[in-house]
C-alpha cells in the first residue's frame with residue numbers, strides 16, 4: 286500500500302491539485318427564491334422588443350430566419366470550449382423561455398445565474414433597470430413572430446476546464462439587486478451611458494473580455510478604447526474600434542447621422558460595411574442612438590490606434 290502510494294505520488298498530487306482548482310472554480314450557484322412576476326402597469330412591449338433585439342439579439346438572434354433561435358458564438362476563442370446561445374423562442378421542445386418562470390428569467394439577466402444554477406457571465410446585466418427586464422420578459426412571452434415557436438436546435442455549449450477556470454478567475458457572479466430604475470431619457474448623457482452599458486458596446490469595444498466589469502462599466506480595462514480581439518470569420522481576427530471621440534484614432538470625426546448609420550445599418554461614413562461581430566442595432570430608435578452618441582462624445586478622447594483587421 287505504502288509502496289503504491291510512493292510510486293504514484295506524482296499522480297496523486299496532480300489529482301489533489303486539479304480537484305482543488307475545480308472546487309475553487311465553482312461553476313454552479315444557488316438559484317432564486319424570489320417570487321418576481323411580470324406586471325403590466327406602465328410597461329411597453331415596444332421597449333421590450335427594442336431591448337431584446339439590442340441586448341440579447343447579438344447572441345440569440347439568427348438573421349437568416351429572423352428569429353431568436355440562438356447561434357454558435359464563433360467570434361470567441363475556441364480554446365475554452367464551444368458556446369451556443371440558446372433558442373429563446375416559445376418552442377415547447379427546444380425553446381428555453383417556456384421552461385423558465387418570470388423570477389428565474391429576471392434573476393438570470395441580473396446575475397448571470399441560470400435556473401439550474403450554472404454561471405453564464407456573458408448574460409449578466411446587473412445594472413439593468415427592473416422595468417426594462419420586465420419589458421424584455423413580456424416581449425419574450427408575446428406573440429411577435431421573432432419569438433413564437435421555432436423547433437430548431439443549435440447545439441450544446443461545452444465549456445472545458447480551461448474555459449471554466451478562465452471565467453471563474455476573472456468573473457464573479459454579482460449579488461442580486463432589485464429596485465434599479467432607468468435614467469430619465471431626457472438626461473441624455475446618463476441615458477446614453479446606461480444604454481452603452483446594457484447593450485454591451487463596451488463588452489467588445491474595450492481591451493479584452495477578461496477585463497470587463499459588469500457592475501461598474503467604466504472600471505473595465507481600456508473602457509471603450511477598443512482593441513479587443515475577436516473572430517470576424519473562421520481564422521480571421523478583427524479588433525473592435527476605439528469609440529472615444531479622438532479625431533485620429535476614434536470616432537471624433539463621426540457626425541450624429543453617420544454614427545446612426547454605422548450603429549443601425551452597419552455602414553461606415555465611407556460607405557463600407559462594418560464586419561461581424563459588430564451587430565446591426567436595427568431596433569434602436571433615434572433617441573437611443575443620439576443618447577449613446579452624446580455619451581461617447583462626453584468621454585475624454587483617447588489616442589489609441591486599433592488595427593482593425595488582422596489576417
Ligand code: HEC
Pocket residue numbers: 337340341342343344345358368369370371373381382385393394399400401403405407408421441442485
Ligand atoms: C454575449 C452573448 C449573449 C447575450 C448578449 C445574451 N445571451 Fe443568453 N445565452 C448566451 C449563451 C452562450 C447561452 C448558453 C450558455 C450555456 O449553455 O452555458 C445563453 C443562454 C441563455 C438562456 C438559457 C439558460 C439555460 O438555462 O440554459 C436564456 C434564458 C438566455 N440566454 C436569455 C437571454 C436574454 C433574455 C438575453 C438578453 C437580456 C440574453 N440571453 C443575452 C449568450 C448570450
Ligand code: HEC
Pocket residue numbers: 343481484485486487488489490515523524525526527528535536544547548553558559560561562563564566577593
Ligand atoms: C459583439 C461585439 C460588438 C458589440 C456588442 C458592439 N460592437 Fe461596435 N464594433 C465591433 C467590431 C468588431 C467593430 C469593427 C468592425 C469593422 O471594422 O468592420 C465595430 C465597429 C464599430 C463602429 C465603427 C467604428 C469606426 O472606427 O469606424 C462603431 C461606430 C461601433 N462599432 C459602435 C458600437 C456601439 C455604439 C455599440 C453598442 C450599441 C457597439 N458598437 C457594440 C464589435 C462590437
